[in-house]
Amino acid sequence: MAETSKTPLLDTVSSPAELRGLAPEQLRQLADELRAETIDAVSQTGGHLGAGLGVVELTTVLHYVFNTPDDKLIFDVGHQCYPHKILTERRDRIRTLRQGGGLSGFTKRAESVYDPFGAAHSSTSISAGLGFDVAHRMQGQPNRVVAVIGDGAMSAGMAYEAMNNAGSMKSRMIVILNDNEMSIAPPVGGMSAYLSRLISGKPYLSIREVGKKLAERFPRQLSKMAQRAEEFARGMLTGGTMFEELGFYYVGPVDGHNIDHLLPVLENVRDAGSGPILVHVVTEKGKGYPPAEQSADKYHGVAKFDVVTGAQQKGKPNAPAYTKVFANALVKEAAKDDRIVAVTAAMPSGTGLDVFGKAFPDRTFDVGIAEQHGVTFCAGMAAGGLKPFAAIYSTFLQRGYDQVVHDVAIQRLPVRFAIDRAGLVGADGPTHAGAFDVTYLATLPGFVVMASADEAELVHMVATAAAIDDRPSAxxxxxxxGVGLEMPEEGTPLEIGKGRIVREGNAVAILSFGGRLQECMKAAEDLAARGLSATVADARFAKPLDTDLITRLAREHPLLVTIEEGAVGGFASHVLHFLAQNDLTDGLKVRPMCLPDIFIDQDKPEKMYDVAGLNAQHIVATVLGALDVDARDGTVKPARA
Known part of the structure; x- marks a missing residue:
């Protein structure tokens, strides 16, 4: 006997067009089944769970009310898009989320027409939505644009820049403020739902327009007073005065899990006339799944888990995580120096600063998703005599690059950048791969740029950064x-601009910068088995370069191979520049190995490194291809004089 489906209604809906064929009273059941399907899928793949569970009802009603994909639905960040993907013709692939060759964990234009704008970073939706709205208007298209942005993403200045622009242009776009964490709203209940329906309806909007026209006939001062009075009254009722000042018509707060409240409000704003509208929707991360509801971080990101118990299937670590190593090392440095402070941009647990915060709560600052502000905030503290550490993911630091240049580097302020997630990151894919930080930091005059080859080196680099008082460092x-090395009790500052030799040889020099050192050592073992001895060196610094080390490697070996987990234009470019400037290239073969000039899709890390060509076998192949045939046969070419 066939098993009865647990999602009978969802089984009949594979697209928003089919969803819109349902009766309104069926939406509650569909949302419940959609939530169950999301939980089951993520339990098998891992990924972002809490955010998606919080927008199940909202996603359902948005696709029901708006004519997607002609109407554009843009999710900010995109980690809450799993229910959206299930409803938009991708349910059959939902259990490939974040897997090699599978669905992205974020919205992605190349994946579906229902993903009009890709997003995995924060605070882009309103700007992109305004662009779509202008494109629609210029081409005579009546389609609506809806941007769904979380309250955390509203801490970034870009969101307000976009809102200010949209308000001044009288855009027709609709912004859904998904308030799921900051508790900026008053209690949501029947009265607030009634007010939201009332002020989003045509009668109220019409009365308001009549009021505006009447006010225009009054003397200017009376007109301003009337407008202020209306804004004040509505602000007292709804809390939307700030958004009104930016030119948006505010509606809310609305219970984001009550479909009977959501449906009429979204229908009203869909049918409204001109002018941008902001709908304030209050939701709960992890809604409908008790383990997620009870979790401190609302199951933001999870490994595979047991649906019944919520227990995650995390492998037992063989070595401490780099993030934890950094956090513990920073705590030890801060215990010795009360000027050390730490800054994160809405990622305290992701960067390990939650550990630092428990030890030094008064010296820990979370600026929200506002890297630009965070960098300049650090610059101000450094100018004031403190020793700030800015712990920011490589890809997120890109948002604050102008501030790194203008506010830190030019003024030579000793801000220390702890750059987590450097290199390839597996399931999060190209949007979170730290490929460019060496290139964009090492080009700045006066910057010290380091990369740890292992967890022990990271401890020493934390101490090194703490000791640098005259310039910025990263x-x-x-x-x-980590790789499982014995850890030092505390860090010892490294000599600035000095690398280390970790293996001696004479046939080839392999110069590693960063986390591929272990692969370089494996490659050296393989080469040794072929009769080719290799020197392996850990550069430690991309800036300033260890020029003595590079000179020695160039003069004593016929082949120099550089290895780095970063984009073209990084460490190898500085090495090649030095070699050329100092006439060290005569008779020397140089082979730089770095990330290829492509964005590598999500996969298991080892497979991504295969695509990148940065595993031991690729290093061996590069060496064999560069050396003469007799070297491949086992005859070692004599070292250069």
């Missing part, structure tokens, strides 16, 4: 676990 480290 140290990068990868996602995941």
């Amino acid at each position: 140290f990068r480290y990868p996602r995941g676990e």
Whole structure:
């Protein structure tokens, strides 16, 4: 006997067009089944769970009310888009989320027509939505644009820049403020739902327009007073005065899990006339799944888990995670120096600063998703005599690059950048891969740029950064676990601009910068088995370069291979520049190995490194391809004089 489906209504809906064929009273059942399907899928793949569960009802009603994909639905960040993907013709692939060749964990234009704008970073939706709205108007298209942005993403200045622009242009776009964490709203209940329906309806909007026209006939001062009075009254009722000042018509707060409240409000704003509208929707992360509801971080990101118990299937670590190593090392440095402070941009647990915050709560600052502000905030503290550490993911630091240049580097302020998630990051894919930080930091005059080859080196680099008082510095480290080395009790500052030799040879020099050192050592073992001895060196610094080390490697070996987990234009470019400037290239073969000039899709890390060509076998192949045939046969070419 066939098993009865647990999602009978959802089984009949594979697209928004089919969803819109349902009766309104069926939406509650559909949302419940959609939530169950989301939980089951993520339990098998891992990924972002809490955010998606919080917008199940909202996603359902948005696709029901708006004519997607002609109407554009843009999710900010995109980690809450799993229910959206299930409803938009991708349910059959939902259990490939974040897997190699599978669905992205974020919205992605190349994946579906229902993803009009890709997003995995924060605070882009309103700007992109305004662009779509202008494109629609210029081409005579009546379609609506809806941007769904979380309250956390509203801490970024870009969101307000976009709202200010949209308000001044009288855009027709609709912004859904998904308030799921900051508790900026008053209690949501029947009265607030009634007010939201009332002020979003045509009668109220019409009365308001009549009032405006009447006010225009009054003397200017009386007109301003009348407008202020209306704004004040509505602000007292709804709390939307700030958004009104930006030119948006505010509606809310609305219970984001009550379909009977959501449906009429969204229908009203869909049918409204001109002018941008902001709908304030209050939701709960992890809604409908008790383990997620009870979790402190609302199951933001999870490994595979048991649906019944919520227990995650995390592997037992063989070595401490780099993030934890950094956090513990920083705590030890801060215990010795009360000028050390730490700054994060809405990622306290992701960067390890939750550990630092427990030890030093008065010296820990979370600026929200506002890297630009965070960088300049650090610059101000450094100018004031403190020793700030800005712990920011490599890809997120890109948002604050102008501030790194203008507010930190030019003024030579000793801000220390702890750059987590440097290099490839697996399931999060190209949007979170730290490929560019060496290139965009090492080009800045006066910057010290380091990369840790292992967890012990990271401890020393934290101490090194703490000791640098006359210029900015950065140290990068990868996602995941260390390599299992014995850890020092505390860090010892490294000599600035000095690398280390970790293996001696004479046939080839392999110069590693960062986390691929272990692969370089494996490659050296393989080469040794072929009769080719290799020198392996850990550069430690991309800036300033260890020019003595590079000179020695160039003069004593016929081949120099550089290895780095970063884009073209990074460490190897500085090495090649030095070699050329100092006439060290005569008779020397140089082979730079770095990330290829492509964005690598999500997959297991080892497979991504295969695509990138940065595993041991690729290093061996590069060496064999560069050396003469007799070297491949086992005859070692004599070292250069």
